[in-house]
Amino acid sequence: MAEQSPVSTNGRAGGDDASNGVLEQLSDDQLRWIYLIMRRIRRFEETAEEAFRAAKMRGALHFYIGEEATATGVCAALDDGDFITSTHRGHGHCIAKGARMDKMMAELFGRTTGYCGGKGGSMHIADIELGNLGANGIVGAGIPIATGAALGSKLRKDGKVTIAFFGDGAGPTGAFHEGVNVAATMNLPAVFVCENNQYGMATHADFANAAAIHNRGPAYGIPSASIDGNDLFEVYATAKKAIDRARRGEGPTLIESRTYRHKGHTVLDQKNYRTKEEIAEWVARDPIERFVRAVNESERLDEDDFQAIDGQIEREIEHAVAFAEASPWPTVDVIERDVYVE
Amino acid sequence: MAVTTAQASAPETATREIFMSEALREAIDEEMTRDPTVFVVGEEVGVWGGAYAVTQGLLEKWGPDRIVDTPIAEAAIAGLGIGAALTGSRPIAEFMYSDFMGIAMDQIVNQAAKNRYMFGGKAKLPLTYRAPFGAGTGNAAQHTQSLEAWFAHVPGLKVITASTPYDAKGLLKSAIREDNVVIMFEHKAIYAMRGHVPEGEYLVPIGVADVKREGDDVSVITYARQTHHALEAAEQLAAEGISVEVVDIRSLYPLDTDTILRSVRKTHRAVVLYEAVRFGGFGAEIASQIQELAFDDLDAPVLRVGAAHAPVPFSEPLEQASFPGTAQVVESIRQSLKGVY
Known part of the structure; x- marks a missing residue:
């Protein structure tokens, strides 16, 4: 499915569980980490949805379930000090960049112990120390910020790479064009990762974008790739190539990762813009199940490994919810605090 | 700082x-x-x-x-x-x-x-x-x-x-x-x-207004280029024995309300002068703070002087008339002294 491009890992068919040699490049610890992260993302959101439906939290929850391989595969190829910008559908990016689920859950619950002390919520989780420059409520807006982080790295010569995660909904925005064009003209160490999950609310990506987003790479004079975003190994290999290239000072890459959100746009969804058959087709290509099948076939990890990780995650989740529920609400005296550095 | x-x-x-x-x-x-x-x-x-x-x-x-x-x-x-x-x-x-x-x-x-x-x-x-x-x-x-x-x-x-x-x-x-x-x-x-501008190192702190000319009869609260129109107006009116104080706020946020109020409590009259469109401009914030915090000190309503409610026109006579100049500031100060708008 992947199209010809300088960084694409060609020849991989969608739905194929074989890793084309990529699995062999990953250590057992990396495989365990990848499974841990993908499962954390899924269990975190499943748990958050339950809490939302039980009226324990409010606002908006944008689910990443079904897209786990993209954030996980890309972040698996990053170094710890590298930077990312994220989106309103950002839980996956946060967790893949190393965020703690208890502090995330507490933020979703609006409590003082949350990442933002309850001031940000689901759409604004950031952890600057981990290199997560923030989820973002404005579609496309993380792209120019990522370009700025990459400019900073180039000027400071700190050797870091910045990933801009964004969706197909950001393809039509001016911020996309300005951010990618400037990064290309300045040859910045950035990788632009479009998670094409097919829909911006109910609007299909093909309606919103005059041509496929990955086609724009040549227009900016940068490499681009269109990949199966539900194939962890293809995501990892493609991201690794692009990140290594950026780190060598050879400039940005555009990756379009084709994936699907199993859930609605938010907890609230019109459910009138896609068929049950379409959803079922994509659920059958679940990125976590495909990863597990490939790893099982390779006999690199066994059932005990997966069960141990699942057990760890359940304990983490249980703790995260208990921590969030037990945490204090912010007091109103902090409303005008942290607007400025005092 | x-x-x-x-x-x-x-x-x-x-x-x-x-x-x-x-x-x-x-x-x-x-x-x-x-x-x-x-x-x-x-x-x-x-x-x-x-x-x-x-x-x-x-x-x-x-x-x-x-x-x-x-x-x-x-x-x-x-x-x-x-x-x-x-x-x-x-x-x-x-x-x-x-x-x-x-x-x-x-x-x-x-x-x-x-x-x-x-x-x-x-x-x-x-x-x-x-x-x-x-x-x-x-x-x-x-x-x-x-x-x-x-x-x-x-x-x-x-x-x-x-x-x-x-x-x-x-x-x-x-x-x-x-x-x-x-x-x-x-x-x-x-x-x-x-x-x-001296050659040595110095800083001007953010959030501190500067009284550019001291006076007793009217305070003109302003900023940027309009400060000079206010100073010119003050100079002209001084010849008539009218003493104008000119406060350059220098910082819109944070706003040095104390310096503004100190001036108004001394002169009892305030003309808020700015070059933006008068309606909804920053001068409205200044005027509002003055009336909220120094109402009893005022001898006349706070007067706002700003630009016309139009995009800035090109042709020179139109452009020059679209925003406050020294003559208009002089006139506004006289109005404030009369208290009749």
Whole structure:
């Protein structure tokens, strides 16, 4: 499915569980980490949805379930000090960049112990120390910020790479064009990762974008790739190539990762813009199940490994919810605090 | 913030006069020397030297890693500043005209201003945006607006503007050293104004107004180029025995309300003078604070003097009449003295 491009890992068919040699490049610890992260993302959101439906939290929850391989595969190829910008559908990016689920859950619950002390919520989780420059409520807006982080790295010569995660909904925005064009003209160490999950609310990506987003790479004079975003190994290999290239000072890459959100746009969804058959087709290509099948076939990890990780995650989740529920609400005296550095 | 006075550091240079554009350039150059993470980014800041020559010569001195030319892409320029600031640099991002900030509005208002708060106080954005503004240059409706109120309205931004080369240099240096997002509006009609700037190091603190002329009968509260119209008006009226105090706020946010109130409590009359469209302009905030906090001290209603409710017109007689000039300020002060509007 992947199209010809300088960084694409060609020849991989969608739905194929074989890793084309990529699995062999990953250590057992990396495989365990990848499974841990993908499962954390899924269990975190499943748990958050339950809490939302039980009226324990409010606002908006944008689910990443079904897209786990993209954030996980890309972040698996990053170094710890590298930077990312994220989106309103950002839980996956946060967790893949190393965020703690208890502090995330507490933020979703609006409590003082949350990442933002309850001031940000689901759409604004950031952890600057981990290199997560923030989820973002404005579609496309993380792209120019990522370009700025990459400019900073180039000027400071700190050797870091910045990933801009964004969706197909950001393809039509001016911020996309300005951010990618400037990064290309300045040859910045950035990788632009479009998670094409097919829909911006109910609007299909093909309606919103005059041509496929990955086609724009040549227009900016940068490499681009269109990949199966539900194939962890293809995501990892493609991201690794692009990140290594950026780190060598050879400039940005555009990756379009084709994936699907199993859930609605938010907890609230019109459910009138896609068929049950379409959803079922994509659920059958679940990125976590495909990863597990490939790893099982390779006999690199066994059932005990997966069960141990699942057990760890359940304990983490249980703790995260208990921590969030037990945490204090912010007091109103902090409303005008942290607007400025005092 | 500590303020080093010029007198303390270089008394022998008290007569040096330079253009405001030069004063701004000195501020940038000195802060770039002081802190290697400071850099300039924007359209035509390098080879061209800045549309108003503020960064002239800096590319030659500092090279392209410190003076970064960009394509025409205001949203990207704003974002470059944010991303670089979040990750350890101290950028000065220039908009060629403040009118162009509309293109970057999301990055400024939803990103730069809110990041720190949304992220629970964990983000730090040592970021200065510079933007020329103001009318009188014949550049018509899309290059001459005074949009400072838009930004003063947004929590998370600090907004400053100078009327003299001395203030311009000291304020910009303070802005660059701030760990917050500061927007410095520079009135383009006074870039070529000369004024006293000592050679020694000094800062002008953000959030402190300056009484540019003391007087007893009326306070004119103003900023940027209009400060000079107020001073000219004060000079003319002095000949008639009318004593006008001129307060240059220098900082819209944070606003030095104390200095404004002190002046009004002394003169009992206030004319709020600004070059933006009068309706909904920043002067409305000043006027409102005066009436809320010093109502009993007032002998006349607070008068706002601002620009016409129209885009800035091109033709010279129209443009000159569209925003306050000295004659109108004189007339407004007389009105305030009569208390009849």
